[in-house]
Amino acid sequence: MNKSKKGLELWGRAKKVIPGGNMLLSKRSEMFLPERWPSYFDKSRGCTVWDLDGNSYVDMSIMGIGTNSLGYGHKDVDKAVMEVVQKGNMSTFNCLEEVLLAEKLLELHPWADMVRLARTGGEANAIAIRIARAASGRDGVAICGYHGWHDWYLSANIRNNNQLSDHLLPGLSPNGVPNNLGGTVFPFRYNNTDEFMKVITENDIGVVKMEVCRNERPAPGFLEFIRDETKKRGIVLIFDECTSGFRETYGGLHLKYGVNPDMAVFGKALGNGYAITAVIGSKNIMEAAQSTFISSTFWSERIGPAAGIATLDVMKKLKSWEINSETGERIKELWKLISIENKVPIKVSGLSSIPSFSFDSPNHLALKTFLTQEMLKKGYLATPLIFVCTKHEELIVKRYGQVLNDVFREISHLHEFEQIVSRLDGPVCHDGFKRLN
Known part of the structure; x- marks a missing residue:
């Protein structure tokens, strides 16, 4: 029984x-x-x-x-959260913790200048894509990895239902995703430079979003090749570190390989169980957020940023x-x-x-x-x-x-x-x- x-x-x-x-x-x-x-x-x-x-x-x-x-x-993270709960989680004013967390993330990633915070990985990835498209002025996105559930990502399966099969979503139907998004997102396989080049040369690509590493390590020169080609072509490079961030380095896994993107996305471990995610990037890219509409009520609550600050402190200590x-x-x-x-x-x-x-x-x-x-x-x-x-x-x-x-x-x-x-x-x-x- x-x-x-x-x-x-x-x-x-x-x-x-x-x-x-x-x-x-x-x-x-x-x-x-x-x-x-x-x-x-x-x-x-x-x-x-x-x-x-x-x-x-x-x-x-x-x-x-x-x-x-x-x-x-974890007692230290929970303590920090309980303290802000007792003071009040929401207000007409902003919470100071969002500024402090942003500063901590930028300190860990000197190549970045600005931060947007959210509460889930799917949200953060969607924010990053919106900003990157606004900055590049192009709709086409090349992807390598799993990046959430939003329309922009699932649209890769509109014209070919198997496009995401190598990206942890085998056989997933994009029902409910507008058909006119078809032909905007193009997958390429990890460590496959030929496939990458085919995607970015045959399509009007303005953004490349990829996981730095998931199940296999990058082949020698692979990440450097991606970085060089995106720079050369004015393509915004985003590293999705929702899973890999703070796992093998104090910050993004890209720090280990010495390859800096234009933007990076963090989630999961950032708040040790509390909802907090982040998008960081260079100023010239991130300021494009001001030319589009990205806003949500509960991105301004206090618990997430407070948990993020405490989590980073404990991580550093241990x-x-x-x-x-x-x-x-x-x-x-x-x-x-x-x-x-x-x-x-x-x-x-x-x-x-x-x-x-x-x-x-x-x-x-x-x-x-x-x-x-x-x-x-x-x-x-x-x-x-x-x-x-x-x-x-x-x-x-x-x-x-x-x-x-x-x-x-x-x-x-x-x-x-x-x-x-x-x-x-x-x-x-x-x-x-x-x-x-």
Whole structure:
């Protein structure tokens, strides 16, 4: 019998009143363990989550979709937030924290001059595109990576429904996106300079937006090539660092590679679980925001900027990016050893602080479901992806490895799809964005 009865019942109710069941696709139960996932939390601290029935789980998975690199409920960040809540979160006046946070971000990125703040990654990416298009005077955008849910991005799939398949959105239909946006956004694959050149020479491109790095490292000279070509052609270069920012460096990952864009976008880890995102850029680009309309009431609330300031202070004090990168590399090595010991082939990838693996098997989804199911029974939220946090301490990782090894030992005896499915307590999990419901 499933221990998380309250969560399962609430998920059933949610799907009747909320399209898809919740607000974030990546947190839907079907993505993890259909009909068995606890779905809802009562509280979270460090890297532990408690469900509605009081069961606790060590989170060795997505850690709030990468928002909590300092762990859940960090006392210093929460204290800063509670202080501004007690003073008042909203007013007819502006909050001073937005200025202080902007100054901190610019101090970390000397190439940038100005900042716009928002509250979600999708918003920040849309703001960046609006400003960049206004600055360049051209509509065409070349992209490489995942950049949110807004019309500008999904329009890439209007004329070819597979255009975003290499960008984490396989098979996604752009229903609801105006057809006249077709032909404005053009994807190119990472580390593929030939494809990049084809896109920017055959189309009237004014903006290039890309992730600095996600699952694979940039080939020697790749980022430099992109930078040189965009400068030469007067194209605005945006680095989307919503996921990679503050993970391997104190600031954007581009600092590690020594390649500065015209604009950069930050999110997720910036507020350690509180909603705050940022767009930074050079003055000549960012001032284009004054020639278009970009404004929203809740971008002026106080909690987000206060959390951002406190988070940056704690990160600097701990050197969290170093801790998380070292832990992530240990986890990668642990996976490889477990894989070899149990003769279960896997492919390990990802940033040091966002390690991931995939089963080298046509039955990878079924195996992933089985892994999540068995680890959940043993008190772990576990998938083949981990957003490492500073609370993933050595003893926790060691115990996780021991439990994971036991599950891999069971997997080593499961060879056919029917064998795996016979061991599942429910359906196989969904794959990425292919099925939305």
